[in-house]
Amino acid sequence: MSAELSRRGLLGVGGALVLGFTLPLRAQEAGQSATPPAKAPPLPGSLKTTPELDAWLRIDAQGAVTLFTGKVELGQGVRTAVMQIAAEELEVPMERIQLVSGDTGRTPNEGYTAGSQSMQESGTAIRHAAAQVRELLIGRAAGQLGLDAGSLRAEQGAVIAADGRRLSFGELVTGLDLHVKAQPESRLKAPDQFRVMGQPVPRVDIPAKVTGGAAYVQDMRPEGMVHARVVRPPAPGARLALLDSSAAEALPGVLGVVRDGSFLAVVAEREWQAIKAMRALAAGARWEGGPGLPEQRDLFATMRALPTESYSILDKNAPVPGTAKELRATYTRQYQAHGSIGPSCALAQFQDGVMTVWTHSQGVYPLRGALSEMLRMPAEQVRCIHVEGSGCYGHNGADDVAADAVLVARAMPGRPIRLQWMREQEQGWEPLSPAMITEAGGKLDAQGRIINWDYGVWSNTHNTRPGPAGNLLAAQHLAEPFTPATPRPAPQPAGAGDRNAIPLYTFPNAQVMHHFIPQMPLRVSALRGLGAFMNVFSIESFMDELADAAGADPVEFRLRHLEDERGRAVIQLAAEKFGWGKGRPAPGIGHGFGFARYKNYAAYCAVAAEVTVERETGRVRPLRVVAAVDAGQVINPDGLRNQVEGAIIQSTSWTLYESVGFTPNGLTSVDWSTYPMMRFNAVPRQMEVHMIDRPGMPFLGAGETGQGPAAAAIGNAVARAAGQRLRDLPMTREKIKAAIGV
Amino acid sequence: MVNLKVNGQQHSLDIDPETPLLYALRDELGLNAAKYGCGLGQCGSCTVVVDGEAVFSCVSPVLLLEGREITTLEGLGTADAPGALQRAFIEEQAAQCGYCIPGMMMRAQALLRANPNPTDDEIRSSLQTNLCRCGTHMRILKAVRRAAGLMQRADASPTPATGAVR
Numbered sequence: 001m002s003a004e005l006s007r008r009g010l011l012g013v014g015g016a017l018v019l020g021f022t023l024p025l026r027a028q029e030a031g032q033s034a035t036p037p038a039k040a041p042p043l044p045g046s047l048k049t050t051p052e053l054d055a056w057l058r059i060d061a062q063g064a065v066t067l068f069t070g071k072v073e074l075g076q077g078v079r080t081a082v083m084q085i086a087a088e089e090l091e092v093p094m095e096r097i098q099l100v101s102g103d104t105g106r107t108p109n110e111g112y113t114a115g116s117q118s119m120q121e122s123g124t125a126i127r128h129a130a131a132q133v134r135e136l137l138i139g140r141a142a143g144q145l146g147l148d149a150g151s152l153r154a155e156q157g158a159v160i161a162a163d164g165r166r167l168s169f170g171e172l173v174t175g176l177d178l179h180v181k182a183q184p185e186s187r188l189k190a191p192d193q194f195r196v197m198g199q200p201v202p203r204v205d206i207p208a209k210v211t212g213g214a215a216y217v218q219d220m221r222p223e224g225m226v227h228a229r230v231v232r233p234p235a236p237g238a239r240l241a242l243l244d245s246s247a248a249e250a251l252p253g254v255l256g257v258v259r260d261g262s263f264l265a266v267v268a269e270r271e272w273q274a275i276k277a278m279r280a281l282a283a284g285a286r287w288e289g290g291p292g293l294p295e296q297r298d299l300f301a302t303m304r305a306l307p308t309e310s311y312s313i314l315d316k317n318a319p320v321p322g323t324a325k326e327l328r329a330t331y332t333r334q335y336q337a338h339g340s341i342g343p344s345c346a347l348a349q350f351q352d353g354v355m356t357v358w359t360h361s362q363g364v365y366p367l368r369g370a371l372s373e374m375l376r377m378p379a380e381q382v383r384c385i386h387v388e389g390s391g392c393y394g395h396n397g398a399d400d401v402a403a404d405a406v407l408v409a410r411a412m413p414g415r416p417i418r419l420q421w422m423r424e425q426e427q428g429w430e431p432l433s434p435a436m437i438t439e440a441g442g443k444l445d446a447q448g449r450i451i452n453w454d455y456g457v458w459s460n461t462h463n464t465r466p467g468p469a470g471n472l473l474a475a476q477h478l479a480e481p482f483t484p485a486t487p488r489p490a491p492q493p494a495g496a497g498d499r500n501a502i503p504l505y506t507f508p509n510a511q512v513m514h515h516f517i518p519q520m521p522l523r524v525s526a527l528r529g530l531g532a533f534m535n536v537f538s539i540e541s542f543m544d545e546l547a548d549a550a551g552a553d554p555v556e557f558r559l560r561h562l563e564d565e566r567g568r569a570v571i572q573l574a575a576e577k578f579g580w581g582k583g584r585p586a587p588g589i590g591h592g593f594g595f596a597r598y599k600n601y602a603a604y605c606a607v608a609a610e611v612t613v614e615r616e617t618g619r620v621r622p623l624r625v626v627a628a629v630d631a632g633q634v635i636n637p638d639g640l641r642n643q644v645e646g647a648i649i650q651s652t653s654w655t656l657y658e659s660v661g662f663t664p665n666g667l668t669s670v671d672w673s674t675y676p677m678m679r680f681n682a683v684p685r686q687m688e689v690h691m692i693d694r695p696g697m698p699f700l701g702a703g704e705t706g707q708g709p710a711a712a713a714i715g716n717a718v719a720r721a722a723g724q725r726l727r728d729l730p731m732t733r734e735k736i737k738a739a740i741g742v
Numbered sequence: 743m744v745n746l747k748v749n750g751q752q753h754s755l756d757i758d759p760e761t762p763l764l765y766a767l768r769d770e771l772g773l774n775a776a777k778y779g780c781g782l783g784q785c786g787s788c789t790v791v792v793d794g795e796a797v798f799s800c801v802s803p804v805l806l807l808e809g810r811e812i813t814t815l816e817g818l819g820t821a822d823a824p825g826a827l828q829r830a831f832i833e834e835q836a837a838q839c840g841y842c843i844p845g846m847m848m849r850a851q852a853l854l855r856a857n858p859n860p861t862d863d864e865i866r867s868s869l870q871t872n873l874c875r876c877g878t879h880m881r882i883l884k885a886v887r888r889a890a891g892l893m894q895r896a897d898a899s900p901t902p903a904t905g906a907v908r
Contacts (some may be wrong), residue, residue, distance in 0.1 A: 075839025391839030672769030
């Protein structure tokens with residue numbers, strides 16, 4: 001059992017870490033590679049790619065349930081949510097469910113845990129699988145009891161007859177073959193019958209996290225574990241020319257230095273010894289070369305000068321005469337970082353020809369593919385097991401540190417290698433969120449309606465995940481390096497740089513262009529929301545600018561252009577709970593509003609914010625934030641609220657403070673003093689998140705829905721408090737002071 | 743040998759005296775709560791309490807800590823018998839990824855020992871040194887306020903509190 005395995009590994013109980021067991025790959029692999037039969041109706045969620053019921057849940061003779069998901073816990077509460085879904089549809093108490101997640105040896109391949117898709121994909125698959133297993137158990141009980149299945153009900157892990165006879169799931173499951181394909185239709189419970197779904201069930205992972213339990217990959221401490229650290233080049237592209245490792249190797253506890261081309265690492269018995277050896281090794285390394293980065297002050301001019309591939313993603317033409325006013329605006333955003341509080345970490349062990357890596361990657365299967373390519377090993381001999389790390393918010397250093405760890409483990413067979421990045425490595429080498437430029441143009445008629453909308457977004461890719469080995473940092477540094485994949489734009493409607501570039505509002509004429517920039521001056525990838533953060537910020541800022549030009553209230557102006565009823569409902573709810581339009585804010589205080597439906601097909605979110613701007617310092621203080629969310633059927637209302645609260649604070653921090661610093665010689669933001677983020681003194685005084693529950697409606701991903709609307713609400717509130725519109729993110733104190741002429 | 747008193751227990755450790763306390767706690771004593779975040783005293787995820795004061799264990803060499811009372815989050819209770827602060831964080835569900843939370847809790851512990859009934863501004867000002875990237879701040883503030891209430895009730899009760907906080 002993986003849970004037992006990791007517990008033994010974590011506590012170091014019972015001697016050596018159990019690694020040499022036979023991987024139960026066969027059934028899983030068969031399941032994953034199976035494709036649904038042609039012409040069959042589509043299976044729900046991830047059952048499409050993994051249709052066998054026993055790939056998702058199994059029941060033992062004692063009635064204990066093991067649930068499998070390919071999605072992983074990132075601090076977003078997914079473990080609790082999928083357990084709630086299974087408990088609901090299977091009719092078992094949650095305590096009887098054990099969850100296995102993100103393990104290439106055991107769980108379905110569900111790609112990445114990203115894009116707010118866990119509930120639609122894994123949650124939907126588990127819901128249907130659990131409902132179908134429940135019906136199979138009821139059918140079996142009907143046969144054994146000689147009763148009609150319709151007269152039986154499942155409850156608390158048993159099937160119960162009207163006359164009171166009871167057969168436990170443990171009794172029923174013996175001989176029942178769950179290695180069968182799921183059916184397209186399931187007998188799902190009606191929302192009015194829900195006992196667990198829709199309830200604020202406490203998160204299963206929190207008790208360990210607040211009592212010092214082993215909760216993270218950083219906390220693993222298997223018998224015989226040693227510590228490794230990497231030495232990175234001083235700048236991207238620099239190559240290791242000369243190395244004198246003698247000083248490092250002479251230090252106490254040092255077990256060895258691993259070098260392959262420009263990949264450099266050191267291993268020591270103890271962690272502090274490894275850190276000291278890393279410093280000594282860095283002092284003995286001479287690097288050369290490395291292409292210059294742009295000057296930061298020229299960033300947006302540099303981006304505009306790069307070649308682009310331009311795509312029209314919306315072209316709607318119904319000419320309307322009578323333009324009364326015309327507006328144009330350009331918005332920009334600097335590179336931003338994931339900035340996980342815990343630097344990336346992995347534990348790897350190479351034993352008996354099998355490489356096992358414990359990783360906080362968002363995608364264990366894609367990582368396995370990349371690692372096996374880099375190591376030139378068959379995928380079957382590489383196993384990736386997810387263990388939680390610090391919050392990731394997208395493609396951070398998790399995959400790269402796993403690559404570092406396996407390279408060290410390969411050089412030291414048998415020893416479990418724990419490798420954690422230092423703060424400056426996390427900050428200096430994680431793939432960043434790309435800098436972006438947007439341009440918006442709009443025409444208003446005499447009645448104050450938008451009759452033409454014209455928008456363009458310039459961006460790099462937002463996805464350089466592995467996949468291919470060349471997307472791993474270490475693989476690019478090897479003596480025989482792997483080349484990063486050629487970036488491609490992602491198709492609409494999800495998009496990437498152009499995510500949410502198409503407004504949900506209805507305009508008679510609308511043109512939206514995606515200007516994709518293939519060349520990447522800095523290494524970039526996915527950060528929570530991808531382009532949606534900047535596009536929603538831009539669209540919603542421009543809506544406010546147009547509302548002002550039309551002399552309209554910003555909320556009324558949005559409703560004037562929005563037909564989507566669920567969108568209108570969240571806007572109206574946020575405005576009502578905020579008390580929008582009731583009284584004029586005092587001088588120096590501003591109210592702002594922002595709205596979007598994430599990806600135009602996931603959760604709806606509207607945010608109203610009140611901020612104050614100190615004229616003398618340019619400092620922004622958010623006072624009050626009120627959000628309204630429609631995420632379809634809510635599985636765990638407290639979990640959803642926690643996600644949206646977090647989105648609002650994180651997005652506010654991006655909006656007000658965060659900018660990666662660089663010079664032609666490399667990155668200059670390498671810690672929390674050079675990359676400031678929000679601290680407690682700037683956190684809003686009050687926050688409310690209101691939900692519109694939609695029982696029985698499909699789950700709508702909500703993990704990223706708040707990022708754009710929160711940024712827009714803060715930006716619009718700052719514009720009103722400062723009396724000046726800021727269009728360049730982040731809205732730092734210096735920029736605000738310059739804008740208001742202090 | 744370096745002698746450290748952690749959560750009431752004496753330990754003799756054969757380690758480099760300049761080793762930061764963080765690594766002694768995690769690697770020598772197997773305590774998970776204090777976390778490596780920056781190694782620079784900028785984020786607070788390594789915070790522990792030494793003689794009643796919150797300190798950054800990542801920049802505190804063990805040789806300076808001999809003879810001092812070191813308390814980590816493990817010293818406040820367990821998952822089965824959580825202390826008041828731990829109960830408050832569970833009841834408020836005050837974590838997302840949770841990596842920063844032990845440091846937040848130890849800083850709050852030092853605050854509440856010195857000031858059992860802090861104002862909202864005092865809590866914010868105390869936690870200013872600690873970073874949370876998930877944006878769990880509103881819940882952390884609520885949890886610290888709840889913990890203050892739980893601790894006061896425990897102090898006021900005629901029988902000793904069962905939790906390890908004290």
